[in-house]
Amino acid sequence: MPEGHTLHRLARHLTAAFAGRSVSVTSPQGRFSESAAQLDGDVLVGAEAWGKQLFVELAGDRFIHIHLGLIGKLDLHTYVDQVPPPVGQVRLRLVGESVYADLRGASACDLWTASQRDAVVAAAGPDPLREDGDPGRAWDRIRRSRLPIGALLMDQSVLAGVGNVYRAELLFRAGMHPLRPGNTLRSGQWQALWDDLVPLMTEGVRTGRIDTVRPEHTPEAMGRAPRVDDHGGEVYVYRRHGQPCLVCGRRVSIEALRARNSYWCSRCQPVFRSRAVG
DNA sequence: CTCACATGTTAAG
């Protein structure tokens, strides 16, 4: 679940459910107990995301810093009378008047000061989901790097919030091979990637899914049988290795890029040849 | 039942 859109969606829901009221903060599992005790009953100011980092602000410039990692989940539920007992390992539980939230499996849940938060935000790349996201900051890194664009897009210090699904899908939509070196891109190509990412991820925040297939390429439009991706969204290449490309029919390729599987279509995303003549 | 793997990151070797 957790690429940047998931965290922004959570920030929005947390703010709507808890902001401006006092919240009960506990750690049924125990690993956040000490911090929870310091926050319990205080006013929750709001929640905000930067890339994959989530910050829940409590009165007094205190921030619960959450990173879901690969498998973490933060689930919001409504309750009527009593809050049900925790199921499984609940690292953090927030309880408001009619809503509670349970955090499980996160790779980070810590109590931070404002300056700790600021330091992490300063080290992160621009976030396409934020109003203040500045693509020029990412471009400064990309244009100087010989690393593949597929690696740069997932480097959170270059660009914040993009994960393995958006990487694969963005590059497919751009017709760009994941191994193309960053310093071979033209500025307009980077701008086009950013301009595609903003509405794509914004839609992800709205729906809670990653859908990247253009209307003209849906199975229906292409006269093929409808299909369902097991990860909730309609995508071109992510985890579709060995299956036919939705556009050209060639088998989708897979290769590990920096310990993460990278997926692409070798016909729609041809290998880049630098300034090849002829 | 066990095992591999997952939309992520960090630290050890």
Next chain:
DNA sequence: TTAACCTGTGAGC
């Protein structure tokens, strides 16, 4: 480069 961490799910026996 590899292992570790945290949890859930689906495939296979």
